[in-house]
Amino acid sequence: MKQKVEADKLRKGMFVCDLDRPWLESPFLFQGFLLKSHKEIEEIKKLCEYVYIDCERGDDKDGNRLKIVYDESKQEKKEEKPKQRRPNIHKEVKKPKTVVQRSYTASFEDEINPATKLREIAHSYVEKLYSDIRTGKSIKAKTARTIVTGMVDSILRNPDALVLLNSLRDHDDYSISHSINVCTLTLSFARYLGFSHAEMTELGIGALLHDVGELRVPIEVMRKPGFLSKNETQLMQSHTVHGGDILRASEGIPPTAIDIAESHHERSKGQGYPAGLKEAEIAHYARIVGIVDVYDSVTHNQVESNSISSTEALKNMYNWRNEMFDSHLVEQFIQCLGIYPIGSIVELDSGEVGIVISIALERRLQPKLMLVRDEQKKPYMPPRIINLAEYAEGDDAARYEINRVLEPGDYGIDLKSYLLRELSVGMPH
Ligand SMILES: [Fe+2]
Ligand SMILES: [Fe+2]
Numbered sequence: 301m302k303q304k305v306e307a308d309k310l311r312k313g314m315f316v317c318d319l320d321r322p323w324l325e326s327p328f329l330f331q332g333f334l335l336k337s338h339k340e341i342e343e344i345k346k347l348c349e350y351v352y353i354d355c356e357r358g359d360d361k362d363g364n365r366l367k368i369v370y371d372e373s374k375q376e377k378k379e380e381k382p383k384q385r386r387p388n389i390h391k392e393v394k395k396p397k398t399v400v401q402r403s404y405t406a407s408f409e410d411e412i413n414p415a416t417k418l419r420e421i422a423h424s425y426v427e428k429l430y431s432d433i434r435t436g437k438s439i440k441a442k443t444a445r446t447i448v449t450g451m452v453d454s455i456l457r458n459p460d461a462l463v464l465l466n467s468l469r470d471h472d473d474y475s476i477s478h479s480i481n482v483c484t485l486t487l488s489f490a491r492y493l494g495f496s497h498a499e500m501t502e503l504g505i506g507a508l509l510h511d512v513g514e515l516r517v518p519i520e521v522m523r524k525p526g527f528l529s530k531n532e533t534q535l536m537q538s539h540t541v542h543g544g545d546i547l548r549a550s551e552g553i554p555p556t557a558i559d560i561a562e563s564h565h566e567r568s569k570g571q572g573y574p575a576g577l578k579e580a581e582i583a584h585y586a587r588i589v590g591i592v593d594v595y596d597s598v599t600h601n602q603v604e605s606n607s608i609s610s611t612e613a614l615k616n617m618y619n620w621r622n623e624m625f626d627s628h629l630v631e632q633f634i635q636c637l638g639i640y641p642i643g644s645i646v647e648l649d650s651g652e653v654g655i656v657i658s659i660a661l662e663r664r665l666q667p668k669l670m671l672v673r674d675e676q677k678k679p680y681m682p683p684r685i686i687n688l689a690e691y692a693e694g695d696d697a698a699r700y701e702i703n704r705v706l707e708p709g710d711y712g713i714d715l716k717s718y719l720l721r722e723l724s725v726g727m728p729h
Pocket of ligand 2: 482510511593
């Protein structure tokens with residue numbers, strides 16, 4: 301049951317389920333949350349005159365908690381929904397009303413080691429694949445399928461581990477890391493959208509191979525920072541056509557992967573390349589990978605100093621959503637990543653700085669962090685693992701709230717070195 305409440309009447313324990321403005325115009329980039337601190341209430345008061353609260357998930361206007369009667373028939377209906385929402389390539393996909401919230405079957409700590417191995421295997425495969433393509437050999441699709449299947453399994457158990465490893469990008473191997481990052485994040489997004497295992501695998505193969513055509517473009521053009529001449533731009537853009545050709549000539553590559561390679565730079569209003577397709581003409585899988593591709597390119601730029609924070613990237617993509625992308629998919633992507641995506645560097649009210657390593661869907665304002673700087677910004681040796689959700693209601697609640705998201709490189713924090721060092725000795729629990 302929903303109740304309308306004026307913002308200055310909000311209290312801790314209420315579950316906010318709707319604002320008086322679109323969610324995405326607020327810092328609360330997700331659908332609903334339980335009010336746990338005065339700071340959250342103050343944030344809402346700054347933005348909204350009124351909100352709606354869900355009395356089945358929190359206190360009502362008078363501070364009472366409704367008793368929820370479990371309705372089995374409702375539950376059964378909920379579980380049937382994913383089947384109706386499966387995407388179908390080349391068909392316009394209707395907007396799903398809700399997103400499946402799959403539960404994790406492994407903890408972050410249990411998944412980080414298998415995920416690290418999978419990333420290493422994927423890295424070796426793509427490295428070999430790229431050298432094979434350069435020497436004119438065809439692609440071993442069977443191996444790609446085996447590797448992506450392993451990644452799908454990991455993402456389904458707990459997506460945070462494999463996604464966090466995207467921050468390990470090795471800039472000497474930009475294109476290899478980019479392929480694996482796009483694959484990982486696409487799979488995490490597909491999990492969020494409720495795709496089946498088989499659909500995730502098809503999509504993942506396409507994401508992993510989306511830029512193979514770059515191997516037919518002179519490396520000095522692909523690696524050139526800054527302005528490209530008209531001729532260089534044409535060469536660079538031809539990677540989409542080359543990608544389609546390479547994949548078409550390989551045995552066992554799913555047709556969806558060819559669509560993805562050819563169309564991941566097409567944009568909604570027809571301003572993309574190579575064919576200038578409009579949104580309805582762009583294969584659904586290619587629209588998904590196109591969004592993830594842009595996000596990874598701006599957050600992990602080839603020129604490291606040009607990288608922007610995930611928050612900044614999502615803000616920009618939200619502003620571009622109608623012009624460039626399938627706007628509904630962009631909104632879902634933002635909700636999938638949340639306000640503090642995995643790998644973000646955040647500063648707490650205490651002054652301590654941490655890396656977001658895990659997020660619970662219900663508690664997105666209180667992720668699990670690896671604290672790497674103390675109140676005076678001196679390094680924690682070793683880093684401390686802290687779950688902000690555990691501090692949400694205690695005496696230290698105000699100290700352990702996130703104050704802001706930092707830009708990559710702030711306070712000289714080298715994410716990669718932290719993750720490598722911590723992963724090599726196992727993640728502290
Ligand atoms: Fe590309
Ligand atoms: Fe790409």
